[in-house]
Amino acid sequence: MGGFLEIAETRVRYGEVEVLKGINLSVAKGEFVALLGSSGCGKTTLLRTIAGFNAPTSGAIRVGGRDVTRQPPDKRGMALVFQSYALWPHMTVDQNIGYGLKLRRAPNAAAAARVAEMKALLGLDALGQRKPAALSGGQRQRVALGRALAINPEILLLDEPLSNLDARIRLTVRHEISALQRRLGITAVHVTHDREEAMVMADRIVIMNGGDLAQAGTPQEVYNRPESDFVAAFMGxxxxxxxxxxxxxxxxxxxxxxxxxxxxxxxxxxxxxxxxxxxxxxxxxxxxxxxxxxxxxxxxxxxxxxxxxxxxxxxxxxxxxxxxxxxxxxxxxxxxxxxxxxxxxxxxxxxxxxxxxxx
Missing domain, CATH: 2.40.50.140 (Nucleic acid-binding proteins)
Structure with missing residues (x-):
């Protein structure tokens, strides 16, 4: 598969510490890739570097052949769903979902239609006038997902979006996100420390260790054919x-x-x-x-x-x-x-x- 999102020799340094050590990764258009690893392995740093919130010390980030390494986050055609949802507490569901459209000065009628489309897609039809405090954790995560998808991004970035949900709701939302990504054909990169979550959601798993890629492959490959002692242990x-x-x-x-x-x-x-x-x-x-x-x-x-x-x-x-x-x-x-x-x-x-x- 050809690379739609390309991370080439990307290094990130914080002071004396090199957090990413020359990452090379290619993600195909429409592919769902999970970045899997324990705390401190560099997976969130890599996601934030792709999104444009971290500047690489060296290397390049390309989308569809276009170099976006020095472009700001809002010019990259990406949307990021945060672990904490990051919803505006004073805004309604409709206003939160439409926030990105408002920043882009979308016409009111078009924005309203897009918000309605997102609510229908995510089962939020009856909740448009509620504020986040009146929603369950699963509903808040759907609103955060709706806000990300409303701007029609080329790439959806997910930063441990399910870790704040209780176990039963997490299973439901996990399958909803996976089905939605496939239905929309969107390219997705998902950071998680949960092995099972990566296994059931992703087309390909990238296991990180100490700022390097330890192994990349399909869920079956990394589970059944680990290439190192570290990967074998991490995969159970x-x-x-x-x-x-x-x-x-x-x-x-x-x-x-x-x-x-x-x-x-x-x-x-x-x-x-x-x-x-x-x-x-x-x-x-x-x-x-x-x-x-x-x-x-x-x-x-x-x-x-x-x-x-x-x-x-x-x-x-x-x-x-x-x-x-x-x-x-x-x-x-x-x-x-x-x-x-x-x-x-x-x-x-x-x-x-x-x-x-x-x-």
Missing amino acids: AENIIDLDVHVSGDRIEVAEGPHNGAASLSARGRTAASGRAIARFRSEAIDLAPADDTALTASTGSLALKGIVEQSSYPGGTWRHVVMLGSSKLIVDAERPFETGSTVLVRVPEDALFIFART
């Missing part, structure tokens, strides 16, 4: 074990360790090198079974681990276990509970196992 593969591995051709041979059996795994699609390695996996991607004397015999296509159940609980759907491998903890889900203190076999299929060289 929080169980970790140290291994000794030898890479030979298209196989990774795992040496028997204190808590793992020897194993032969496919090296296809992996970047592991011979030596000390880190293996990561998710709690739900594994089999839990009672251990026996032959539990840790050599295995092809999976990794076998032996541990002791320290705790079990029922969060709903499956049983969750804390399994101790020496002093290390694993979180393991299973369809039935295993007794505290029992020795168990944890078997991880190779396609659920992410292996990286220990750095």
Whole structure:
């Protein structure tokens, strides 16, 4: 896909600290991209730089081939929806939605028609004369979205717009924004720290770490094929074990360790090198079974681990276990509970196992 929004070698420095370290990112027209990362990774700085509120130290921002790097925010063809909604408390819903049109001196009749269109689109028809204090959180967020969309922006920027909503409303508004973006065919860049939110809303996820892009890809790619230990952990593969591995051709041979059996795994699609390695996996991607004397015999296509159940609980759907491998903890889900203190076999299929060289 060709780039409609182009961020080229963009760097941002605050004093001595370089917050963005030469970002290169291309967003296609009509694409929904989520910038995902923990606090301080640079995702909001990048969004504000795209919007024009931060000036890059170097690099360029282009929209449709037009360089907007030094243009003010209102000349970029973008609209930003803030985390805090940023509605005018003394204005009605109609006035808030129409605020951008008023600044652009749109004719009254055209502005009124556009406000009505936005209210119909967002289910706000009956609320035009209410002020923000009389609205729920979900309604306020819809008003903020209506205000952004009313000016017909080429690019919609979303700065954690759902983080102030309670969990149930957040799910509803999440799907509303996603459906609306697709219906309108608008280009969107969405900042979030919520992995699930990024997964269900975005066409492509860009994971940021320390001012750099750690990985970019479809939700399926970053979830199933993380390119680094950091990305694997961030995408929910929080169980970790140290291994000794030898890479030979298209196989990774795992040496028997204190808590793992020897194993032969496919090296296809992996970047592991011979030596000390880190293996990561998710709690739900594994089999839990009672251990026996032959539990840790050599295995092809999976990794076998032996541990002791320290705790079990029922969060709903499956049983969750804390399994101790020496002093290390694993979180393991299973369809039935295993007794505290029992020795168990944890078997991880190779396609659920992410292996990286220990750095």
